[in-house]
Amino acid sequence: xxxxxxxxxxxxxxxxxxxxxxxxxxxxxxxxxxxxxxxxxxxxxxxxxxxxxxxxxxxxxxxxxxxxxxxxxxxxxxx
Amino acid sequence: xxxxxxxxxxxxxxxxxxxxxxxxxxxxxxxxxxxxxxxxxxxxxxxxxxxxxxxxxxxxxxxxxxxxxxxxxxxxxxxxxxxxxxxxxxxxxxxxxxxxxxxxxxxxxxxxxxxxxxxxxxxxxxxxxxxxxxxxxxxxxxxxxxxxxxxxxxxxxxxxxxxxxxxxxxxxxxxxxxxxxx
Numbered sequence: 001x002x003x004x005x006x007x008x009x010x011x012x013x014x015x016x017x018x019x020x021x022x023x024x025x026x027x028x029x030x031x032x033x034x035x036x037x038x039x040x041x042x043x044x045x046x047x048x049x050x051x052x053x054x055x056x057x058x059x060x061x062x063x064x065x066x067x068x069x070x071x072x073x074x075x076x077x078x079x
Numbered sequence: 080x081x082x083x084x085x086x087x088x089x090x091x092x093x094x095x096x097x098x099x100x101x102x103x104x105x106x107x108x109x110x111x112x113x114x115x116x117x118x119x120x121x122x123x124x125x126x127x128x129x130x131x132x133x134x135x136x137x138x139x140x141x142x143x144x145x146x147x148x149x150x151x152x153x154x155x156x157x158x159x160x161x162x163x164x165x166x167x168x169x170x171x172x173x174x175x176x177x178x179x180x181x182x183x184x185x186x187x188x189x190x191x192x193x194x195x196x197x198x199x200x201x202x203x204x205x206x207x208x209x210x211x212x213x214x215x216x217x218x219x220x221x222x223x224x225x226x227x228x229x230x231x232x233x234x235x236x237x238x239x240x241x242x243x244x245x246x247x248x249x250x251x252x253x254x255x256x257x258x259x260x261x
Binding site: 017 | 102
């Protein structure tokens with residue numbers, strides 16, 4: 001897999017529901033359409049919440065990874 | 080696009096009951112749903128400048144309340160061992176303890192500390208996030224009069240006080256109206 005180069009990284013480590021989703025929404029507002037946001041979370045609830053957020057808002061969840069107990073999401077801002 | 084409008088009615092003024100309306104509202108708004116919270120009865124305290132900082136959680140009459148000792152307290156010598164013994168002996172604070180003066184404040188302090196350590200947002204923080212997400216925060220006119228709260232006693236950035244009729248009129252004007260009662 002080609003590594004994804006994010007345009008911006010948002011680290012929400014230590015934060016719990018609903019903060020990761022709310023901060024993701026805000027961070028996406030600062031990006032241009034097509035740019036990629038990397039979201040790092042330690043909240044296990046984010047595994048369901050981030051995909052649900054993307055499905056609902058139309059942003060594309062490009063990839064998901066689990067590394068060292070952290071959940072990492074790559075979200076492409078919708079055009 | 081069909082309009083979706085979510086209205087949450089917040090009627091409780093305890094710390095635990097202040098969370099659900101604020102969490103649901105901020106998330107719904109961030110998902111693009113037009114969202115409002117109608118604060119009535121004790122729910123008004125959630126948007127009261129002073130009272131919002133002192134919302135409490137009561138052990139009395141709350142048999143579901145667990146023992147709340149934050150990790151940092153559990154790791155403290157002696158106190159932590161005591162906390163461990165309490166946790167092992169009781170599923171929650173015994174109801175009789177709740178009537179001891181200061182117990183509600185103590186339990187509230189422990190709960191707030193535990194929330195902070197687990198990365199749960201504070202009430203003030205969530206209210207701000209709701210405002211940023213354009214959640215309409217509507218105080219109930221009748222209960223403001225009842226409790227003698229003035230509009231200036233409440234936090235900034237609220238909608239004008241409204242009554243039940245105006246509130247329903249607003250919600251039902253949407254194609255998909257939704258109401259949650261807390």
